Amino acid sequence: MRMRPLPLVLALIVCLLQCSPQSHQAEAQSLDPALPGPFTVVKEEYDFGDTAFAPPGFPGPVEVRGSVHYPLEFINGSRPVLIFLHGRHAVCYTGTTAGAFAWPCPAGQLPIPSYAGYDYLANLLASQGYFVISISANGINAADNMVADEGALARAQLIQHHLDLWNTFNTVGGAPFGTKFIGRINLRRVGTMGHSRGGEGVVRHFQLNQSSGSPYGIKAVFPLAPIDSNREVINQVPLGVLLPYCDGDVSNLAGVHFYDDSRYNLPGDPSPKHTFLVMGANHNFYNTVWTPGLFPAGTSDDWTRFIAMGATDAFCGTVPGNRRLTDAQQRSTALVYITAFFRVYVGGETQFAPLLTGASAPPLSAGTADIFPTYHAPDIAGLRRDVNRFTDVANLTTNTMGGAVTAGGLTPFSLCGGPAQPVCLSAQALTRQPHNGGLSQLTTGWLDPAAFLTQEIPAGQRDVHGFEALQFRASVNFIDPRNIAALPQDFTVVLTDGIGRAAGVRVGQTSRSLFFPPGSVDAVPKVVLNTVRIPLSVFSGVDLTDVRTVQFRFNQVLQGALLITDVAFASQPFAPAQPPLLPSVVCIQEGSRFIKVNTQTGAYEFHDCAKGITFTGTGSLSVSSCKIELKDLGANPKKPDRSVFASINTCVSTGTASVQISPSAVVSNITDGDLASGTCACP
Amino acid sequence: ALIAVLMTLIAAGSGVTGAGQRSSLSKGEPESREGSIAQLHKLPGQVISEGKNDLPVGMLNLKRYRLEELDVPPSLDVRVAGRDKIITQAWRLTIVGGPFPVRDMPAIIWLDGNKLGVGVESPDLTQISVIVTDRALLQDRGKITVSYSEDRSDEIELPERLALPRR
Numbered sequence: 001m002r003m004r005p006l007p008l009v010l011a012l013i014v015c016l017l018q019c020s021p022q023s024h025q026a027e028a029q030s031l032d033p034a035l036p037g038p039f040t041v042v043k044e045e046y047d048f049g050d051t052a053f054a055p056p057g058f059p060g061p062v063e064v065r066g067s068v069h070y071p072l073e074f075i076n077g078s079r080p081v082l083i084f085l086h087g088r089h090a091v092c093y094t095g096t097t098a099g100a101f102a103w104p105c106p107a108g109q110l111p112i113p114s115y116a117g118y119d120y121l122a123n124l125l126a127s128q129g130y131f132v133i134s135i136s137a138n139g140i141n142a143a144d145n146m147v148a149d150e151g152a153l154a155r156a157q158l159i160q161h162h163l164d165l166w167n168t169f170n171t172v173g174g175a176p177f178g179t180k181f182i183g184r185i186n187l188r189r190v191g192t193m194g195h196s197r198g199g200e201g202v203v204r205h206f207q208l209n210q211s212s213g214s215p216y217g218i219k220a221v222f223p224l225a226p227i228d229s230n231r232e233v234i235n236q237v238p239l240g241v242l243l244p245y246c247d248g249d250v251s252n253l254a255g256v257h258f259y260d261d262s263r264y265n266l267p268g269d270p271s272p273k274h275t276f277l278v279m280g281a282n283h284n285f286y287n288t289v290w291t292p293g294l295f296p297a298g299t300s301d302d303w304t305r306f307i308a309m310g311a312t313d314a315f316c317g318t319v320p321g322n323r324r325l326t327d328a329q330q331r332s333t334a335l336v337y338i339t340a341f342f343r344v345y346v347g348g349e350t351q352f353a354p355l356l357t358g359a360s361a362p363p364l365s366a367g368t369a370d371i372f373p374t375y376h377a378p379d380i381a382g383l384r385r386d387v388n389r390f391t392d393v394a395n396l397t398t399n400t401m402g403g404a405v406t407a408g409g410l411t412p413f414s415l416c417g418g419p420a421q422p423v424c425l426s427a428q429a430l431t432r433q434p435h436n437g438g439l440s441q442l443t444t445g446w447l448d449p450a451a452f453l454t455q456e457i458p459a460g461q462r463d464v465h466g467f468e469a470l471q472f473r474a475s476v477n478f479i480d481p482r483n484i485a486a487l488p489q490d491f492t493v494v495l496t497d498g499i500g501r502a503a504g505v506r507v508g509q510t511s512r513s514l515f516f517p518p519g520s521v522d523a524v525p526k527v528v529l530n531t532v533r534i535p536l537s538v539f540s541g542v543d544l545t546d547v548r549t550v551q552f553r554f555n556q557v558l559q560g561a562l563l564i565t566d567v568a569f570a571s572q573p574f575a576p577a578q579p580p581l582l583p584s585v586v587c588i589q590e591g592s593r594f595i596k597v598n599t600q601t602g603a604y605e606f607h608d609c610a611k612g613i614t615f616t617g618t619g620s621l622s623v624s625s626c627k628i629e630l631k632d633l634g635a636n637p638k639k640p641d642r643s644v645f646a647s648i649n650t651c652v653s654t655g656t657a658s659v660q661i662s663p664s665a666v667v668s669n670i671t672d673g674d675l676a677s678g679t680c681a682c683p
Numbered sequence: 684a685l686i687a688v689l690m691t692l693i694a695a696g697s698g699v700t701g702a703g704q705r706s707s708l709s710k711g712e713p714e715s716r717e718g719s720i721a722q723l724h725k726l727p728g729q730v731i732s733e734g735k736n737d738l739p740v741g742m743l744n745l746k747r748y749r750l751e752e753l754d755v756p757p758s759l760d761v762r763v764a765g766r767d768k769i770i771t772q773a774w775r776l777t778i779v780g781g782p783f784p785v786r787d788m789p790a791i792i793w794l795d796g797n798k799l800g801v802g803v804e805s806p807d808l809t810q811i812s813v814i815v816t817d818r819a820l821l822q823d824r825g826k827i828t829v830s831y832s833e834d835r836s837d838e839i840e841l842p843e844r845l846a847l848p849r850r
Contacts, residue, residue: 057719059719059721059722059724087787088785088786088787089785089786090785091785098785100806100807101785101804101805101806101807101808102806141785143721145789145801145802145803145804146719146720146721146724146803147719147720147721148720148762148765150789150801196787197787227787227788229789249786249787249788250787250788251788251831251832252788252832252833283787298785300784302786305784306742306784306786306831308742308837429832429834429836429837430832430833430834430836431832431836431837522837
């Protein structure tokens, strides 16, 4: 489709008709990661006392206490592990009053069980097959302002201490669980989630574990509404950061720095990064123990409590018409996105990846559609090709690919927001521009619908047909008078190929990220640069093997001003479509028991070497995404003479099996955390 | 054998001599003790100046300050702003008011726009305190403020300015 500049009046009319937020045109209907799983959940707790741990160098004792939610039916399987760490909060209470801010609690006062505030999330994940351990850190909360890093290292040390405990439970057993959990958990597949200061804690823990020789396999890190006082950066691990727009505590959304700082920090970083901006969410409601009405003491709505005049804000406040999420809705966003994150990156359930990249809209169970995922694809050829990172002033004339950058009718045309760069929003509080000091952005605007910004794609980089989308990050600049308050922005993205064919897509057709930031009190409005993702499939008529330019044409709205960065071609964070090729025969082995499965025919051979049992058969195979499943109930499934199940995850190379060779026989459960290892033979 | 003797002598001059103690190399420097800002917070001090206001101001109900000169053990080696520093003097500036909320963002105490540090809450949450090891930061008539934001966009000012005792 050839594009011509719209007349001014027509542009305005087009805007009035079409500039209201559009729904996502999702490439595919998303699956719902928050559907309860099939397993029965058991919750247990452990408590070694209020002063059981002394983080080295920390000025106070810390309790060793936590809960574990786990799937009952897989008590004989080796399950992945998730660790949850709460943030800074009151530590003691009595009745309905928060008590002394001291640890241990004085006589007559009880510890506030902040670690129990994520039970709703732990319950769901355990039903889906995960061991979820939530740990208490009141002792750290009571003394962390006395240390320079505000307790980040102490929290990391506490997490490692709990992992060491669970390693003991998993290997030799110990009180209070005895031998119950021996061989039950896979500490090579661990995910961590930390809320608030706990968020900085899990980042620091990843570093600590790595510097200790990686005794535990930390596969995913999720800071939830975190602080980032120390500006630590982690790479080589999938990262997800949830940012609540109406956060009244960490109102500067400092956690966005974990994402921004890590994007180009390590060339070749194979790990994806995500943020999830949740409109209408506050800080505290992600923890039920911190939520009014769900715990008797120490609770609050942080937005109204900590933000001066916060209640009066039309978006985040409590006035009629406000757009705040209820606490239940807010927890629903966690149930969807935190669960999806861990199921993808710890569990290998890649079918949920489109949710994390923004390729598919939130499911209804998320409670709101106003969630904006931002995604940075791995630095792997075929998964990301940067067009313009806008990290350096040179990128205003030469893009990251080495192609020419040309612009017309744009003013200003400069960079802001990065280290040693000017602030993007002058005279605005830093809470309104969370990226400041870490994200270099193009600040620009137009008064003429003929305005444009063109990125030339040099030879050797023009074949983009293997990517899923063109994407960039953008936000409406709310202080620029060229933007009309409450109205979203829009413009056209045009790809042009080698013989001059062009295809244009209006941003508003595929993304709602160009919304006018809402709110007017204190920490809002705020600019958060969210990903605009445009599937390449919508650029019809253009030869995607020979794309010569990417052009932004600001022809949809009469005037406007935006902050833009990270223009790239990108795909979801896995090798596309096909799972890795498997050998035709896969062996699932645990000790002296193993089952060989022919992944082409369904033939299998089970061996229990210790008992001298060999059992063969042929079952039915089903394949979906990363999973191959075998099932055999014998010749007459209605009268099974055997029960054989096997599940192989081709993405993470793990497998489980359950074999019962006759109705009266004992069930033999096998879990293999690494299909590549094992002899697959009796000694 | 000579090398062993030399190494022993070097070790005696630079090794850890006891829990929490570290002796400097033999250059005539005084023996120092390892300490921490946390330990300074727990030291006793003598009040050298304090405000009198009792009317609360702002969201944090700030009332007045209290400045103490701490009883610092001799030659205390403390890590301050990422650097090890021998401390011979230290002060504790306390802001009275509150109750100060226990939250994830720390309260920052400023004096004339200079960041003194993160406020440590008292158990009853009616005070926050910061340790000052640089005498130059304590300016007479200095404006004392508290904020949660690094750019002080939300700062609240105490009604009274810091009054240092005449020397």
